[in-house]
Every structure is written in C-alpha cells, then in structure tokens.
Amino acid sequence: MTRTELKEVGEFGLIKRLNKHAKTLQASTHLGIGDDAAVLDYGGDFFTLVSTDLLIEGVHFDLTYFPLKHLGYKAVAVNVSDIAAMNGTPSQITVSIAVSNRFSVEALEELYQGIYLACENYGIDLVGGDTTSSTSGLMISVTALGQVKKEQVAYRKGAKKGDILCVTGDLGAAYLGLQALTREKEVFLANPEMQPQLEGLDYLVAKQLRPEARMDIIHELRDLELVPSSMIDISDGLASEILHLCEQSEVGAFVFEDKIPVDKLSYETAIGFEIAPTTCAMNGGEDYELLFTIPQPAYEKIKMHPDISTIGYIVDKSEGVWLKTRGDNEVKITAQGWVHF
Amino acid sequence: MTRTELKEVGEFGLIKRLNKHAKTLQASTHLGIGDDAAVLDYGGDFFTLVSTDLLIEGVHFDLTYFPLKHLGYKAVAVNVSDIAAMNGTPSQITVSIAVSNRFSVEALEELYQGIYLACENYGIDLVGGDTTSSTSGLMISVTALGQVKKEQVAYRKGAKKGDILCVTGDLGAAYLGLQALTREKEVFLANPEMQPQLEGLDYLVAKQLRPEARMDIIHELRDLELVPSSMIDISDGLASEILHLCEQSEVGAFVFEDKIPVDKLSYETAIGFEIAPTTCAMNGGEDYELLFTIPQPAYEKIKMHPDISTIGYIVDKSEGVWLKTRGDNEVKITAQGWVHF
Numbered sequence: 184m185t186r187t188e189l190k191e192v193g194e195f196g197l198i199k200r201l202n203k204h205a206k207t208l209q210a211s212t213h214l215g216i217g218d219d220a221a222v223l224d225y226g227g228d229f230f231t232l233v234s235t236d237l238l239i240e241g242v243h244f245d246l247t248y249f250p251l252k253h254l255g256y257k258a259v260a261v262n263v264s265d266i267a268a269m270n271g272t273p274s275q276i277t278v279s280i281a282v283s284n285r286f287s288v289e290a291l292e293e294l295y296q297g298i299y300l301a302c303e304n305y306g307i308d309l310v311g312g313d314t315t316s317s318t319s320g321l322m323i324s325v326t327a328l329g330q331v332k333k334e335q336v337a338y339r340k341g342a343k344k345g346d347i348l349c350v351t352g353d354l355g356a357a358y359l360g361l362q363a364l365t366r367e368k369e370v371f372l373a374n375p376e377m378q379p380q381l382e383g384l385d386y387l388v389a390k391q392l393r394p395e396a397r398m399d400i401i402h403e404l405r406d407l408e409l410v411p412s413s414m415i416d417i418s419d420g421l422a423s424e425i426l427h428l429c430e431q432s433e434v435g436a437f438v439f440e441d442k443i444p445v446d447k448l449s450y451e452t453a454i455g456f457e458i459a460p461t462t463c464a465m466n467g468g469e470d471y472e473l474l475f476t477i478p479q480p481a482y483e484k485i486k487m488h489p490d491i492s493t494i495g496y497i498v499d500k501s502e503g504v505w506l507k508t509r510g511d512n513e514v515k516i517t518a519q520g521w522v523h524f
Numbered sequence: 525m526t527r528t529e530l531k532e533v534g535e536f537g538l539i540k541r542l543n544k545h546a547k548t549l550q551a552s553t554h555l556g557i558g559d560d561a562a563v564l565d566y567g568g569d570f571f572t573l574v575s576t577d578l579l580i581e582g583v584h585f586d587l588t589y590f591p592l593k594h595l596g597y598k599a600v601a602v603n604v605s606d607i608a609a610m611n612g613t614p615s616q617i618t619v620s621i622a623v624s625n626r627f628s629v630e631a632l633e634e635l636y637q638g639i640y641l642a643c644e645n646y647g648i649d650l651v652g653g654d655t656t657s658s659t660s661g662l663m664i665s666v667t668a669l670g671q672v673k674k675e676q677v678a679y680r681k682g683a684k685k686g687d688i689l690c691v692t693g694d695l696g697a698a699y700l701g702l703q704a705l706t707r708e709k710e711v712f713l714a715n716p717e718m719q720p721q722l723e724g725l726d727y728l729v730a731k732q733l734r735p736e737a738r739m740d741i742i743h744e745l746r747d748l749e750l751v752p753s754s755m756i757d758i759s760d761g762l763a764s765e766i767l768h769l770c771e772q773s774e775v776g777a778f779v780f781e782d783k784i785p786v787d788k789l790s791y792e793t794a795i796g797f798e799i800a801p802t803t804c805a806m807n808g809g810e811d812y813e814l815l816f817t818i819p820q821p822a823y824e825k826i827k828m829h830p831d832i833s834t835i836g837y838i839v840d841k842s843e844g845v846w847l848k849t850r851g852d853n854e855v856k857i858t859a860q861g862w863v864h865f
Contacts, residue, residue, distance in 0.1 A: 187629040189657070198655050200629060201636045205650045209615050211671075212649040221651035223616060225671065227567040235652055235667060237620040241659040274550050275564060279578040279665055288528040288541060295542045308553040309546045310562035311576055314539050316530070317663075318582040324620055324654075324665035326576060330552075330566065 217431070218339050219268035219416055220329070230336055232329040234265035240320035248364045251290055253392040254323070255297025261418065262327035263305050263396035264471045268416035269338070270401060271331035275310045276302070279324040281317035294323075305398060335405075337414035337475065342432035346412050346476040348495040349485065351400050353444040354421055355460060358467025359452045360384070360391030386448050394471040400490065401473075407484045411475035422465040423518035424474050426504060432476075435502040438495035438516065440509050465506075466518065558772070559680050560609035560757055561670070571677055573670040575606035581661035589705045592631055594733040595664070596638025602759065603668035604646050604737035605812040609757035610679070611742060612672035616651045617643070620665040622658035635664075646739060676746070678755035678816065683773035687753050687817035689836040690826065692741050694785040695762055696801060699808025700793045701725070701732030727789050735812040741831065742814075748825045752816035763806040764859035765815050767845060773817075776843040779836035779857065781850050806847075807859065 189197060207215045213230060214222035220234035238244060238258050246254075259276060266273040278298055282291060302309055307327070367379040381388055396416075404411065413432050415424045421443065429436050445453075445460045453460040476497055477485065485491045495507075504516045530538060548556045554571060555563035561575035579585060579599050587595075600617060607614040619639055623632065643650055648668070708720040722729055737757075745752065754773050756765045762784065770777050786794075786801045794801040817838055818826065826832045836848075845857045 185630060189623065189625055189627065189629060192629055194655060197629060197632070201632060201655065202650075204636070204640050206640075206643075207649050207651075209647065209649045211615050212651055215649055215651040216653070221616065221618070223651070223669070225566055225568065225570065225572055229566060231566055231572065231669075233616070233618060233652060233667075233669065235618045235620055235654055235665070237622055237654040237656050237663075237665060239622050239656055239658050239663075242622075242657055274552050275562065275574070277562070277574060277576045277667060279576055281578055281580050281583075281663065282530065284530055286530065288530060288533055288538060289526060291530075291538065291542060295545070299545050302547075306550065308548050308550045308556055309543075310548075310553055310556040310564070311574060312557070313576055313578040313665075314535060314542065315578050315580055316583055317580055319660045322578075322580075322622065322658075322663055324576070324578060326574070326618060326667040328564070328572075328574065 214338070219265040220271070222269065222336060228332060229330040230333055232266050232269050232271045232331060233326065234262050235324065235326040236262050238323040240322065245368070246321070247368055249392060251293040252297035255294040256301045256393050258323045258325050259298055259301035259305065259307070260394050260396045261471060262325045263307070263398065264416040264418070266327050266329035267396050267398055267401050268414050268473060269329070269331055270335050270404070270410065270414060271329040272401070273305050273307050273327050273329040275308050275328045277311040277326045278309060279313040281315050281322040283317050283319055283321070286321065305396065335410050337411045339413055339415050339428050339431040342413035342428055342434050342476040342497045343478070344434060344497055344499055346478055346497040347482055347493050348436060348438065348474070348476055348497065350417070350421070350444060350472055350474050350492050350494050351397050351490055352470070352472040353446040353449065354417065354470050354472060355445050355453065355463030355467045356387045356390040356449045357394060357469040358463050359449050359456070360387035360389070361469070362456055363387060363452065364391065384448070384452065386446065387452060391469065394469065396471060397473050409477060409481050409484050411477055414473060414475035417470045417472045417474050418468060420466040420468045420518060421474065422516050425516060426518050428474065429504050433500050435498040435500050436495055436504050437498055437507060438505070439507045442492060442494040444492040555679070560606040561612070563610065563677060569673055570671040571674055573607050573610050573612045573672060574667065575603050576665065576667040577603050579664045581663065586709070587662070588709055590733060592634040593638035596635040597642045597734055599664045599666050600639055600642035600646070600648070601735050601737045602812060603666045604648070604739065605757040605759070607668050607670035608737050608739055608742050609755050609814060610670070610672055611676050611745070611751065611755060612670040613742070614646055614648050614668050614670040616649050616669045618652040618667045619650060620654040622656050622663040624658050624660055624662070627662065646737065676751050678752045680754055680756050680769050680772040683754035683769055683775050683817040683838045684819070685775060685838055685840055687819055687838040688823055688834050689777060689779065689815070689817055689838065691758070691762070691785060691813055691815050691833050691835050692738050692831055693811070693813040694787040694790065695758065695811050695813060696786050696794065696804030696808045697728045697731040697790045698735060698810040699804050700790050700797070701728035701730070702810070703797055704728060704793065705732065725789070725793065727787065728793060732810065735810065737812060738814050750818060750822050750825050752818055755814060755816035758811045758813045758815050759809060761807040761809045761859060762815065763857050766857055767859050769815065770845050774841050776839040776841050777836055777845050778839055778848060779846070780848045783833060783835040785833040
C-alpha cells in the first residue's frame, strides 16, 4: 500500500484527488464543484446557490484573541461572500458546531449572537444545523443558500480578452490585522502584564475579526445593470484568485502593482512589519473582497465608483498572468493557496 | 458572569437555547429549525429540503473498527435519511472534511469511495465542500439538498388522533452491532492475538457500519399514493422519535411492545448482552428507519407490506405517550436523546 502524506499534495492537490470522481448526473445540477458556490436549477427564473465552509479552532482562528461573537459573524460572512461571488443573494444558512466541554452554554450563546447579527444584516434565516460534542476545541460548519436570476449568475469562468479586472475595497488589511493580533499574543504570553498595543490598528483588526461580505457592491452592480463577465471572492489572496479566474476562463492577465488598492494604514503597518505591502495584498488572504471582470464598454459605469478599483486587464491565455511592478518589471504571478497541512 | 456547563443542559437543552433567537423572516423559508430538514420555497411545485449532520471521530465513530469507505457511505446515508423523513428525494450534497496529518491521501480516497458509492446509489451529485486540516482526528460535515412536491411534504407535526403509527424495517440492530464491535475492540486491546468474534453478527454490524436510508419505502409510498400524515427518521431510538412526533403534532400515542419490529438475531444478541431487546429498539439509536403515521383508511394500502410494521396509534394529547408491554402494563415513554457532553 502506498502512503502519500497530505503535505506532499497540499490543499489544492488533495481537493483535486478527492473530487476526481465527482460526477454531475442530476438534471438539477447546473454546476457542481469548482466555483465559489454550486449552481442548482430547481426550475423557475432563479438558480439556487450553495456554498459551505468549515472553521476549525487552532487552524482558522485562535480564541485567545478572537471574540466568539465576531467569530460567529465571520463564519456567516465568509459564506455570504461566496454567494456574493456568484452575483447572488443569500437567503438561508445552516450552522453546525462541535464543541468540547471547555465551552460554557453562555460562550456558545455569544457565538450565536454573532451568527444572528450576521443573519439580520444580510437578510438570512438560520434554518438548521447540528450540535455535537468534540474531543478538542470548537468547529463551525456553515452552509449558505442563495438565489440568482439565471441570466445574472457570474462564474469564475467567463472573463474575455480585453475585459477589465476590478477589485472592491482594499487588500491586505485582514492579513495585517492577523499579524498584529499574533504579535500582541506573543508579547502577552512572554509577559502577561503587558497591555495589547492595538491602538490605531482598529481597521486592520476589524477586517480580520469581523469581515463583511460585499453584498453592498452586488446590489450596486444590479442597480447599474452590470453583470460581471466573471467573479470570485478574495479569500486566499489576490494572486491565488487571479490565477483561479484566469485558469477557469482560459485567459491570461496583466495586473498593475500601483493599481492594487492598499489602505494607507495597511501600507504603513506592512512597512513596520517589514513585509512588502503588495505581498500582503497578493498573498495575505481573508480580505473577502470581490475580484471581477467587466467588458470595456461597461467601464463608464464603474470608473467613478469610490470602492471599485480597476487593477488590470485580461489578455490571451498564451500571454500568461503577470504583475507589472512599480519599477516597471514584469513578475509572473504564482500562488500557493493556504497550506494548512 | 454565570457559567452553565454543557452537561447541565444536555444536547436538546443546548439546541433550544441556541435556537431561541432564530427568526423566519425570508419569504422563501417555509419551515426553519425543528424538523428533519428545513423546507424552502423557491417557487414552483416543489419545496427544496436542506439537512445537515456533523460526524466527529471519537464521538460518532471509532476508526479502530469503522472502515473509512463505510464511514463515507454512512455520512451520506444519514443525511439522505433526513430528506426521506420529509417524504423528499435527495438531489445534491456538499461534504466538508477536517483531517489531521495522521491520515494519508489514500485513506481519504477510501472515505470518498464510500461517499461516491452512496451518491450513485441514492442518485445524488456531490457539488461542493471544504477541505481543511484539523488539530486532531477526522470530522465530516455533510449537507444534503432534496426536493418534495409541495402537497407531498411530511412533517413531524401532522399526526391526528386515530392515525396508525408505522415503522419500517426492524429496530435495535445498529445499537447491537455497535455493542458487538465495542466488545471485540476491548477484547483485542486486552489481547491483540485474539481474532474478532463477529461471525453470524453480519446483519447487526452492517446496520451499524453501513446503514441505508429508506428511500425504497419513500418510492413505494408514492406508488401507493400514500402521503404520511407525519414522519420522522429514527436516529436516536424509537422512544425519542415518538416523543418528537407527538410533541410537534400535539398528540399522545399508544405503542404496543409486541408490535415493535426486532429482528431474531437482534433479539438473541440482546439477550446475550443481557439487555432487554425492547430497550435496544426504544433507546438504541442509529437505525435510520422511518417512523410515520397514516390515517386509518390508508391501512389497507400497507397492511400486507413485509417491511412496514404498525406498532400503535395516535390518541389525544391529554392521554400521554405510553408503551403497552407484553405483560400488559402501561409504561410512560421517556427519552434522553444522546447525551454526548
């Protein structure tokens, strides 16, 4: 018997091997594995979207600095972000938790306060779940359901040569928030009398602990009658998402470093941590902003939008995927995804 | 700050407290928390059903005797059983797993072989999921989607005074299979040279390791044009499910001990283990058979069915929920559910 270690294949490699035998046999499965959400056709004018995420203590969050209420909010928001990335509207979620007896009923009620707050903000009903014990720590599994008008669904595939690459908000902040929280934890562990030094970093910490799915942008795009030719949410860093989008659309892309939106606070904090700000944006992860493409004629509709940046354009697949740096060099974009194993 | 321990409130108590603030605000939520699956109305002639389950190593399964392929199959089957319990047909699932580096890629491929086999048998597509590392052991979160014609949906509520209580298959076998496997594990741990003594117990072991959702019965009921007035799947033992059904239907019930279907092998094995066979059926759990009620005129349709037993009848709520024993005593039915914490 061969034994292949998980770390040899990595997360994406494992997913590929496990999904190799997935078949799409049901008439109602419009699109299965491979996008931000599955696209199901149960009849009528709308597709049903389904997306699911698993959050594990010690892997995805550290409760020494993650307030449970924020964690509950984030668990919902990251799934809503997947529905948003299909240009859809979320409608229901299920939430399953496994908890060890380390947690009190009150602690779990705090977690659910965050879950209910997110439900309220995004207009979702919590309709089911499972509650069980775990031998260690807390696990949260959320599945989100949503709807999108059939002619408005946006896939990762669909970007065409000449399309403009757009990104919402700014990038790298969530990663820098995590760095700041991790640093303060280490300081605290070394000397429990030290007070955490997070003043002035609120924005970064908030992007890490309580991200918002960009449903605001989805609604604005609808008001503008603009359907992105392709879309993905930025959960693993801009580099990884651009590659996913280009791979599935069978195109290449040019991205301009000086167009990538990085907040001033993120920029300064990155410098303070001696990390290149662009690296935070490209490889940081957990921003939950949206990356999408639009045909050139649609540029007029978004060019004045304060929260949408145009960062590059789509080229032929043969040209590859490149970052034009501030120094006018061209660097091939590569990404490793998150290597948890 | 009060600290209430999880074991003080138990699983059902915790679920009640966490779900207290769940609201049903979305027009598409026909029924939220509280049945085997949520019932969603996305338009058209069918409801969409959603159900989710979490399986945790060390809580729900023990890999020393649980083959991974069977585990994958069971993870799907138990969710299909929830869809069946709404009188629905499953169509898609998502599967998320968290694994420690103790597992090899090949081991996970075995798990997915079981998942794909179940998908094939039940006519389901695997359409999504999440794969991540865990700090300890294996966790599997499955969400199943299904459809049911609006006029054919069966809820836990709906049983009426005079209705006949029916159960599929036989009960207690899965629990006895677990007892046998646990005994053999202990023998093996005490003396690794001993061979497991499971000969002749195949049926019980199979009911534990590789249960089937009773989609066969769902299809037969449709062929008979018989919609149960209420239905639930038997995952926590007959007693617990009868109480759920009676509580939600606001009725009482009389159940006859001598009518409860217990297989001959289960009966003999229970006696060997010095457990009352009726206790295995009433409190054993994991049978994944269906408990349902039908109006009296429908009795003719099922009375000759070899795999459906009529075990009692529905009475007024004020009369309570009782078991008529073989000795002609009346025992009040109580249930604790699974107390994992």
